[in-house]
Amino acid sequence: MTAADRFEDSFRLSVAPMMDWTDRHCRAFHRVLAPHARLYTEMVHAQAVIHGDRQRLLGFDASEHPVALQLGGADPAHLAQAALIAQDWGYDEINLNVGCPSDRVQAGRFGACLMKEPALVAECIAAMRDAVTVPVTVKCRLGVDEQEDYALFAAFIDTVAATGCTDFIVHARKAWLQGLSPKENREIPPLRYEWAHRLKRERPQLRIAINGGIATLEAIHAQLAHGDGVMLGRAAYHDPYLLHRADVSLYGGAERERAELLRAWRPYVETQLAQGVALKHLTRHVLGLFHGRPGGRAFRQVLSEGAHRAGADWALVEQALAVTANARRAA
Template identity: 55%
Template structure:
């Protein structure tokens, strides 16, 4: 593959992204998030090389072009298999392929990939080079600052140097260690302390490499503060549990108008997608489960969540269930405004 064919990744591509999250960032979630922000880079759930190479690709990997820019996260540790899987990812039309070097679940430990790869930086470099040789897509790595008893600075800087030497296009660093033994995946998202300063130091050491920071970012001012040093911010649970936050991304980080004037208009815009998917036999709850945190902080939010949780799972549930749930919030907001008048 000639160098001219290689696609590049720009600062604006990494400026704001929504993290790959298992069981969360499926195609329905991404389609809804894309309605809220045109510019954020979205990521798939992680899929292993085995699933990509041998699984039902149409079911596992298909996405709506509306979701773009959307990146694909791969899990694996065999360079040849990662190269083969990356080519399949490229053929499906994704804009980036990302190697998972941060997930601490039992599943990835059993397969010796994910966060386990923090212990094998030379192998990660081989994986990156194999994928770079196989595809024109940007190849990126998402990692931790270390695992278990590793000294974080040595572990992170060694990993980064190996990745850069292999031609990685960008790094995303979750600013916590991962404990492979003793902590659950959920605890690994909260218990190990954050070390933003170390990730900032990494960026200063690798000024020519695009580096995003991930972990614990929930408020817009915090994200702006990170962008004073880092090339990008990646948020995870904050985007999922409070998706309304994403409606601020385009004006806050790209100085562009939000896609919709408010969250109610965005929900209205999602209705045709829901109806189309229902027509294909999809269940309403598989789409509305990504919206449960939508009105956090507004009156009627609890009624909204309760209605969706109880009624969206019913046989034959249609978009009218969502409309009725949203009406609970609209009514509660109207009552609050009347009381304040």
């Protein structure tokens, strides 16, 4: 399978862009867990890409491929410039955020509020597609606020798809721009997977990945019966082993033990420690590895209490694994 084929196939399983979570260290760990999945950065505003510290904002490890940059913004020219910069940095895909409902995003007139401006989104996507050769994709909601009409959602998709964009990641709930926090917007608006399913049935030429509330292997397969891909969000972060099981289930291979997977991440960790990165910035992403397993709480405790200390290194991880193994034997 060529690199291009692997990239296309990675659409079946991806990890959502999550602010403060899916940084480069998290993605490097997720790559160990899921060799075939598509990984997404945290959202970065186009202006930050153009004017900010690009090494800090855009730098990533080569092992992360296939990896996509998610951009925020609503100015077609700025988004096109940022997309070109990202392509030059080696990203495999550029994704436009049309789903984040935070106050900061609304104040900047981007994210979920763009669901009300399909023509502007189409203009942004067209400009980005003209600027780069890598795929440009959209992550959106079903609508915002009073929008309760499937036809309105479908019309939004059609307007954007008219630019030539074919890949849409649909968070299968709408967003309330007033009255709900970002956390509440991930939980309170009801999931309507059937809207994403219908969209795929009626527009088979589009590739639709489904996101929102998918937290089990059974749910992943259930959604793939109706769409082209599944994007895992917080489930992949809080229970990383689910991501590993999903990758094996969809792409083949044998499941590996949690401790084996964690040790496979050690070369990356050692490299980062040698560059001056504190262990706490790395291990915060693995705290859920033993989620629901005997010793899981002890694993988290050892890492949480020790990783912030000066000089903390891989030995602490081995200590956490040893405590976990003892608890598992005693269970």
